[in-house]
Amino acid sequence: MAISVKLDRVLLDRGMSLTELSERVGVTIANLSILKTSKAKAIRFSTLEAICKELDCQPGDLLFYEDDAAD
Amino acid sequence: MRAIGKRSLASILAMGLHFVRIIIWIGFVGLSIAMVMVPFAVGITGWLSGFENLDINGSVDVSGGDYLEIAHMFVTFAVMLFVVNRLLEILKTLRFGSPFVMDNADRFRGVGYALIIGEGAKFVFAFLGLIFDADLEVDIEPITWIAIIAVFVLSEVFREGARMKEEQDLTV
Numbered sequence: 001m002a003i004s005v006k007l008d009r010v011l012l013d014r015g016m017s018l019t020e021l022s023e024r025v026g027v028t029i030a031n032l033s034i035l036k037t038s039k040a041k042a043i044r045f046s047t048l049e050a051i052c053k054e055l056d057c058q059p060g061d062l063l064f065y066e067d068d069a070a071d
Numbered sequence: 072m073r074a075i076g077k078r079s080l081a082s083i084l085a086m087g088l089h090f091v092r093i094i095i096w097i098g099f100v101g102l103s104i105a106m107v108m109v110p111f112a113v114g115i116t117g118w119l120s121g122f123e124n125l126d127i128n129g130s131v132d133v134s135g136g137d138y139l140e141i142a143h144m145f146v147t148f149a150v151m152l153f154v155v156n157r158l159l160e161i162l163k164t165l166r167f168g169s170p171f172v173m174d175n176a177d178r179f180r181g182v183g184y185a186l187i188i189g190e191g192a193k194f195v196f197a198f199l200g201l202i203f204d205a206d207l208e209v210d211i212e213p214i215t216w217i218a219i220i221a222v223f224v225l226s227e228v229f230r231e232g233a234r235m236k237e238e239q240d241l242t243v
Binding site: 042 | 237238241242243
């Protein structure tokens with residue numbers, strides 16, 4: 001998929017585990033794993049807002065666009 | 072009463088279809104026996120007429136048309152069995168899970184193709200019946216073709232439903 005999520009990198013920078021983030025934002029670990037592995041088809045603004053708030057980051061820090069054709 | 076889920080109308084329908092499947096298998100066994108017995112029909116009738124207590128009148132005339140009729144019934148039963156099996160698989164997802172899966176779209180499509188094969192076979196057997204002078208009762212019903220189109224439309228509805236469900240499941 002052209003949009004990838006760099007959640008693991010931001011989590012590493014903040015020294016936070018996926019489980020901790022899950023508890024803080026109220027999203028299941030399963031759903032966060034879907035997000036982390038870039039398998040998600042869509043992300044709700046409310047989820048993005050909660051993650052950005054807890055990780056103190058911007059949406060742009062989490063989402064990256066890569067051209068599929070370049071692969 | 073609920074339409075889908077456990078102990079629902081879908082469960083009753085599944086029970087009915089299980090019964091139909093047993094009837095079809097009995098039909099298959101009967102046809103297989105008939106297929107083997109038809110060549111011996113003349114001999115058996117002659118042998119039975121030798122018994123004093125049995126009153127057997129008339130003669131048995133076995134022609135290629137009889138085999139054609141059995142073959143036609145074999146194809147019809149095979150199509151029925153395929154359709155019933157696919158419907159049972161679909162009903163299983165209605166009772167124990169989510170109906171909107173890609174497999175169900177493929178199953179409906181399979182049912183559509185099976186019905187086309189069944190209807191196509193009718194034409195073939197009707198034509199062969201004319202050649203072999205067989206007394207085949209072949210009814211070409213427009214409602215069946217409307218049902219085939221409906222099944223293909225339904226297949227695409229399920230495909231779209233499965234796509235939407237996948238998107239919903241993968242929305243975080």
